[in-house]
Amino acid sequence: MSQANELYQQVILDHNRNPRNYHPMPDATYACQGYNPLCGDNITIFAKADATGQTLEDLSFQGNGCAICKASSSLMTSQLKGKPVSEARELFQEFHAMVKGDLDPETAPNHLGKLKLFQGVKEYSSRIKCATLAWHALMGALDRKETTSTE
Amino acid sequence: MSKSPYLDIKKDFPVLNREFDGKPLVYLDTAATSQKPTVVIDAMDHFYRESYGTVRRGVYRLSEKATQAYESTRHKVAKLINASSDREIIYTRGCTESLNLVAYSYGRSVLKSGDEIILSQIEHHANIVPWQIVREMTGAVIKIIPCNDRGELFLEEYRKLLSPRAKIVAVNHVSNALGTINPIKEIAKLAHEAGAVMVVDGAQSISHMTVDVQDLGADFYAFSSHKMFGPTGAGILYGRYDLLEKMPPFQGGGDMIRQVTFEKTTYQDPPHRFEAGTPSIVEVLGLGVAVDYLQSVGLDKIAGHEHALLEYGTKLLSGIPGVRLIGTAEHKGAILGFELDGVHPHDIGTLLDMDGIAIRAGHHCAQPTMQRFGVPATARASLGPYNTEADLDALAAGIQKIRGMFHH
Structure with missing residues (x-):
């Protein structure tokens, strides 16, 4: 199970079982539903910006997805709370590059922190979209789209 | 002592003898595509090395030999399904193209606005989408035969749908997501x-x-080579000759x-x-060898083997807490669709793969079937004549391990 431990680590399994920030947000400033047509998974991301519109005060999510998808949503919303919008966009780029195998978080400078847990995804090309669905939905939300798709 | 219902043919399939990370491959995705026996692989290799040439065009010996081999598959397929003549066997690139051929050529030429196409609730997208395209072109209407919670079609509802407006009934013989064997004859x-x-x-x-198109009363019967131990890129459409004769071409080009x-x-x-066009010559030849192989093993023996395995697997999976089988028809092919409480099918698929077990996870190109059962996706283990009880034991052990990971 050594490989399994790389992808399905305890933290990921825990965030799947007890997802953080798993609730709707009636007063969200941004919301977008992300859909993965390959597997039918969908995740809606809610975000609230502060008065300046520059900082993400709060984030939450709801929807259906696999363990990778739910844990990714849970960890993403946790990590971005209180962060500037610009940092969220930057982190999306780093996360995307990491799961595609274009960025090695052990050697290249990055701000991924806990999100490094998902580096095992790069070995499973069919699962990359599971890990990035929440991120695509967040980017869609920030771009004022109501829905977005991984395809 | 009663005779074992099982065949012993795994050795005929080279890929089934390989390992992943030191674990033997357990292949449980035959409903997606079957593995290939050595005889098919060798025949195609040999043909490319010794006998390859175009068909139905050349006047040289290489082409004439290739043409003979190519046309002999038509005869083998006609015999396999008891068509009344070789002329009723059309080569296509696969089952999807076969169904599109019927929809575009037959459907488009006979359907008028308000005519009805009857499909079932448990079809593969390949037997839904072509009809929707033809519906847009002709103004025809699509009606659906519903199914019960076991995945069996309601024939009473079907009877009610039938009227003089019904022109085409298109149903699968076996559902790819649920395994239901539909009563095609009835x-x-x-219809x-x-x-x-x-x-x-x-x-x-x-x-x-064993498929007998005349006994079933099928006017068209579509299938793929790659799901019957032959190569990809070849398929068959059987059509009753009197219908084919009246149909316009599907594609235009050379040779038609x-x-x-x-x-x-x-x-x-x-x-x-x-x-139309140069066909999949070597693939058709490979299909012919696959038909020979199927008949040498024996379709009745294959059915017996798979039925015994299905019963074994059904019992095994039903005994695992949290497993729910999706598709429990009384007459069922060797397909085990299931859910595991609290675990997404994609996680099941990836985790089983780490133990060398290949299953399908997803909607199986049958989203309306998933909608009927209220699930976005299922995990599916599908069996072939090369599978064994040990394969299913490995599957059950893998599922138990996943339960432990997700529920401890």
Whole structure:
């Protein structure tokens, strides 16, 4: 199970079982539903910006997805709370590059922190979209789209 | 002592003897595509090395030999499904193309606005989408035969749907997501009484049971080579000759014509009318060898083997807490669709793969079936004649391990 431990680590399994920030947000400033047509998974991301519109005060999510998808949503919303919008966009780029195998978080400078847990995804090309669905939905939300798709 | 219901043919399939990370491959995705026996692989290799040439065009010996081999598959397939003539066997690139051929050529030429196409609730997208496209072109209407919670079609509801407006009934012989074996003979009889033609998607039946198109009353029967131990890139459409004769071409090009001038083109008779362009020559040859292989193993023996395995696997999976089988028809092919409480099918698929077990996870190109059962996706283990009880034991052990990971 050594490989399994790389992808399905305890933290990921825990965030799947007890997802953080798993609730709707009636007063969200941004919301977008992300859909993965390959597997039918969908995740809606809610975000609230502060008065300046520059900082993400709060984030939450709801929807259906696999363990990778739910844990990714849970960890993403946790990590971005209180962060500037610009940092969220930057982190999306780093996360995307990491799961595609274009960025090695052990050697290249990055701000991924806990999100490094998902580096095992790069070995499973069919699962990359599971890990990035929440991120695509967040980017869609920030771009004022109501829905977005991984395809 | 009673005789074992099981075949012992795993050794015929080279890939099934390989390992992943030191673990033997357990292949449980035959409903997606079957593995290939050595005889098929060798025959195709040999043909490329010794005998390859174009068909139905060359006057040289290489081409004449290739043509003989190519046409001999048509005869083998006709015998396999008890077609009344080789002329009823059309080569296509796969089951999907076969169904598109019926929809575009037959459907588009006979359907008028308000005519009805009857499909079932448990079809593969390949037997839904072509009909929707033709519906847009003709103004026809699509009606759906619903199914019960076991995945069996309600024939009473089907009877009510049939009227003189029904022109085409298109149903799969075996559901790829649920395993249901549909009562095609009865469905066809009722279709004919209403004046409709019967189109059968045979993708999941052709290599698992004896198929007799005349006995079934199928007017069209479609299947793929790659699901019957042959290569990808080849498929068959069986069509009743009197229907084929009236049908316009599906695609235009070389070899399907009698004479071409810029003013007017006349077409070949079936089946060549429907075979435009250089075909999948070596794939068709490989399919012929696959048919020989199927018949040497014996379709009745394959059906017996798979039925015994299905019963074994059903019992095994039903005994695991949290497993819910999706598709529990009384008459069922060797397909085990299931859910595991609290675990997404994609996680099941990836985790089983880490133990060398290949299953399918997802909607199986049957989203309406998933909608009927209220799930976005399922995990599916599908069996072939090369599978063993040990394969299913490995599957059950893998599922137990996943339960432990997700629920401890």
